[in-house]
Amino acid sequence: MIEDARVLRAGFVPREVEHRDPEVNHLSSVLEPITRGEPADTALLTGPSGAGKTCIAKFTVDRLRQRHLDVEYQYVNCWQNHSHYRAAYRVLEGLGRTVDIHRQSTPRDELTERLRDYAGSPVVVVLDEVDQLDDKRLLYDLHAMPQFSMVLIANREEELFAGMDERVTSRLTGGERIRFDRYALDELVSILEARARWGLEPDAIHRAELERIADAAAGDARVAISVLRTAARHARDDGADRITEENVSSAVPEARAEVHRKSLDSLTSHQRALYEVIEARGEVEPADLYAAYRERVDDPKSDRTVRNYLQKMAQYDLVVAEGTSRDRVYRLPERLAAV
DNA sequence: GCTCCACGGGAAGGATAGGCTT
DNA sequence: AAGCCTATCCTTCCCGTGGAGC
Numbered sequence: 001m002i003e004d005a006r007v008l009r010a011g012f013v014p015r016e017v018e019h020r021d022p023e024v025n026h027l028s029s030v031l032e033p034i035t036r037g038e039p040a041d042t043a044l045l046t047g048p049s050g051a052g053k054t055c056i057a058k059f060t061v062d063r064l065r066q067r068h069l070d071v072e073y074q075y076v077n078c079w080q081n082h083s084h085y086r087a088a089y090r091v092l093e094g095l096g097r098t099v100d101i102h103r104q105s106t107p108r109d110e111l112t113e114r115l116r117d118y119a120g121s122p123v124v125v126v127l128d129e130v131d132q133l134d135d136k137r138l139l140y141d142l143h144a145m146p147q148f149s150m151v152l153i154a155n156r157e158e159e160l161f162a163g164m165d166e167r168v169t170s171r172l173t174g175g176e177r178i179r180f181d182r183y184a185l186d187e188l189v190s191i192l193e194a195r196a197r198w199g200l201e202p203d204a205i206h207r208a209e210l211e212r213i214a215d216a217a218a219g220d221a222r223v224a225i226s227v228l229r230t231a232a233r234h235a236r237d238d239g240a241d242r243i244t245e246e247n248v249s250s251a252v253p254e255a256r257a258e259v260h261r262k263s264l265d266s267l268t269s270h271q272r273a274l275y276e277v278i279e280a281r282g283e284v285e286p287a288d289l290y291a292a293y294r295e296r297v298d299d300p301k302s303d304r305t306v307r308n309y310l311q312k313m314a315q316y317d318l319v320v321a322e323g324t325s326r327d328r329v330y331r332l333p334e335r336l337a338a339v
Numbered sequence: 340g341c342t343c344c345a346c347g348g349g350a351a352g353g354a355t356a357g358g359c360t361t
Numbered sequence: 362a363a364g365c366c367t368a369t370c371c372t373t374c375c376c377g378t379g380g381a382g383c
Contacts, residue, residue: 286345307346327345
């Protein structure tokens, strides 16, 4: 049934990519000066999740490194490393320059110095989910160092620049922008087809089922591959030699539920209380929500902290905040209709 | 227009953790 | 071993901004 589970995992970078030639070529040309020993412009990749931004960034840099020995590369996910310290540390880690920095109390400037002193091969730093970085000075610092070239990845450009001061934005607005759109249905199908070809036994899944998955994924390749993985696991557990319509049907909500459950697990009891209030009321105005929350917990946090929680929860897609001012209401996100 | 409400940036402060110095 | 230092993380307070509704 499953021949190579790796290709069904999130984060797998295929040897060939589909439907993204213009983006690959654009990014390659932006990075091209590095091969001549010159610093490249900063590239900014934007687009919805599952549109292939991370995959294309990794693929393109890999390809560049295959052709040119003297290019280093470091990938940093800013969602997981959102502080200045952690992100800078990760960059150094990729260069093997952290040997004697194990302690947590290294002054921040020392990390920056360490980066500045780096005199090896040019480095491409891919900063994924860069809008999550809470101190954007790292971008400014790296920009000023010619040995580093940056590929920034964010869902939306506006949100990225929202939290930056003038100094940083003026440097970055000159960079190259590469936009990604959601995959069309037939594009997703051929992506899934390729994964099935590499990862599953021949004939393990038929085109009708692939189309079904692509349809449910609504243009998001990450979701599509996750559904394929779940369906393949179901079929394997059944001892079947092929993924059935039934496997796909049950995999769609399960893959979605899994993401949701993981997010819920990561909430604190206060955040969970907020979630439960919103769940119970359906749609609730801020003042009511704050009051109901204060009723519900022993030692309530301030409204400001609650707003921080809600913002975080919105980023995890656990709640939706509608309206920007007095019209603000909170509700749970609408689940896509079952397939 | 004016008022009100809510948002969210920023600064400040406390808790906590780990390395370094004495 | 104790105390100091510097970092992160979390929380709170203050307050400017801006849209909605009157």
